[in-house]
Amino acid sequence: MDFSLGTIMTNQDNSTSEAAKAPDVADEQLVTLALKDDRYYEIIVERYEPKLRRYILRFIHCSEADAQDIIQDVFINAYRNLNGFDTDLKFSSWLYRIAHNEAVSHLRRMSARPTVIMEDETFDALASELNTEIEVGNKLEGIKLRTVIGRLDEKYRDVIVLRYLEEKSYDEISDILRKPSGSVSSLITRAKRILLKELKKENITS
Amino acid sequence: MSETSKKIIEEIHERNVKHRPKWYFLIKNISVWALLIAAIFLGALTMSIEESVLEKGIGVHGFFSSEFFLLLFRGISLLWLLCAVLFVVFAFLNLRLTKEGYRYRAWWIGLGILLLIVTLGLLLGHEGVGDRIESAAEHASWYHAYSDH
Numbered sequence: 001m002d003f004s005l006g007t008i009m010t011n012q013d014n015s016t017s018e019a020a021k022a023p024d025v026a027d028e029q030l031v032t033l034a035l036k037d038d039r040y041y042e043i044i045v046e047r048y049e050p051k052l053r054r055y056i057l058r059f060i061h062c063s064e065a066d067a068q069d070i071i072q073d074v075f076i077n078a079y080r081n082l083n084g085f086d087t088d089l090k091f092s093s094w095l096y097r098i099a100h101n102e103a104v105s106h107l108r109r110m111s112a113r114p115t116v117i118m119e120d121e122t123f124d125a126l127a128s129e130l131n132t133e134i135e136v137g138n139k140l141e142g143i144k145l146r147t148v149i150g151r152l153d154e155k156y157r158d159v160i161v162l163r164y165l166e167e168k169s170y171d172e173i174s175d176i177l178r179k180p181s182g183s184v185s186s187l188i189t190r191a192k193r194i195l196l197k198e199l200k201k202e203n204i205t206s
Numbered sequence: 207m208s209e210t211s212k213k214i215i216e217e218i219h220e221r222n223v224k225h226r227p228k229w230y231f232l233i234k235n236i237s238v239w240a241l242l243i244a245a246i247f248l249g250a251l252t253m254s255i256e257e258s259v260l261e262k263g264i265g266v267h268g269f270f271s272s273e274f275f276l277l278l279f280r281g282i283s284l285l286w287l288l289c290a291v292l293f294v295v296f297a298f299l300n301l302r303l304t305k306e307g308y309r310y311r312a313w314w315i316g317l318g319i320l321l322l323i324v325t326l327g328l329l330l331g332h333e334g335v336g337d338r339i340e341s342a343a344e345h346a347s348w349y350h351a352y353s354d355h
Contacts, residue, residue, distance in 0.1 A: 035225060041218075045211045053210070068210060075214045076223055084231035086305055178308035 027091035035082055045075055048092070051166075052099045058161045059100070060107050061150070070106050074099045093175040096168075100158070100176055107154065148198045156191035163188055235305070242300035246323055249293030253327025254336030255343075256286040261331075290327075294319055 027044070034040035052074060056067050078098050085094055149160055162168045162176060170188075174181040207215075260282060271277065297319045301307045307315070330336060343349040 038215075038218075042207065042211065042215050045214050046207055049208065049211050049214065068213075071210065072214050072217055076218060076221070079218055079223055080226055081231075082225050083228045084226065084234075088305070174309065180309055180311050182311060 028087060031082060031085055031091060041079060041082075044078075048095055049075070051092075052095065055096065055099060055161070055166055056103050058165050059158055060103050060110075062106065062110070066106065070099070070102050074102050077102065089175050090172060093168075093172050096162075096166075096172075096176045097178065104154075145195075145199070148195055148202065151198070152191060152194065155187060156194060159184060159187045160191050160195075238300055238303050242297055242304070245293045245297035245300060246319065246326065249290055249297060249319075249323040250326035250330055251335065251339065252286050252289040252293060253323055254330035255340050256283055256290060256336070257327060257331035258336035258340045259283040259286060290323065294323055297323070 027047075030040050030044050030047075034044060049071060053067050053071050056062070056070050057064075062070070074095070078095055081098075085091065149157060152160065158177065159173060162173045163170075168176065170181050170184050173179075173184045177184065179187075263277065263282075294316075298312075298316055301315050301319065302312075327336075
């Protein structure tokens with residue numbers, strides 16, 4: 001079978017391929033199909049590339065070009081290790097774990113520098129939780145919150161990004177970071193405490 | 207398909223990336239478990255030898271003596287203790303590498319492994335395994351050079 005890109009693009013022939021494109025086809029099913037036919041891997045790439053790029057940009061401050069390189073390594077790594085996908089995990093957790101590891105490797109290679117979260121981010125969930133905790137009526141200012149999150153230590157920033165921006169559950173974060181759920185919960189609590197302290201320093205909260 | 211996705215797929219084909227075979231992951235998984243079991247077993251063996259050394263050093267009466275801790279301190283073999291600690295650490299690291307290993311708190315894993323090794327070590331000691339190994343080691347010249355009792 002010819003797997004060249006042109007052929008694949010023009011030859012989305014059978015109905016199973018079309019069916020796999022549908023959002024209701026489970027990732028795990030796609031993985032099984034991708035192991036036999038590369039075309040299904042394209043659907044996985046298409047499905048996760050924007051999500052992972054957003055996650056990487058949120059987690060580490062890098063250029064679009066760097067993010068592109070990281071993403072490429074993530075998908076190549078995932079493709080190489082597809083047979084090792086642990087079916088006890090959600091496929092997205094497995095892929096995010098690879099992305100996390102690649103991003104951390106990239107971070108180690110680069111000199112440490114503060115992260116700036118993208119401006120179009122919304123922090124409604126986190127802001128409302130912090131507001132509830134400190135019982136203030138005023139809304140936290142998004143920009144300041146972004147800056148403070150950017151200054152957080154890597155381990156705290158990562159859980160905050162995964163929890164409040166990627167909207168992952170504690171169990172999913174535990175699978176992505178390979179940490180016990182209890183530790184994830186402690187990290188999030190500590191991260192929020194540090195955030196509150198920093199926000200108070202910046203006079204954002206009353 | 208987006209440009210980035212296209213590039214990724216092209217790169218996979220250009221580099222001729224292949225799926226690692228299933229047996230690669232199977233062997234990797236089995237190796238981790240085999241090393242873990244080996245570390246626990248060897249840890250238990252060293253623990254049983256340590257118990258045998260201590261029993262000789264302290265003696266039956268020493269256990270009820272007021273100088274028990276002094277006798278324990280003097281009788282303990284640092285060589286076997288060090289070996290036991292190394293096997294505990296090795297088993298701990300291997301357990302963390304298993305698929306499910308990260309789900310448990312580090313200190314629970316450490317405590318569990320320590321308890322398992324000590325219990326198995328005492329059982330092996332009770333069966334006289336530690337005695338036999340210690341007696342066999344006594345014949346080796348290196349043993350006296352490194353043994354401190």
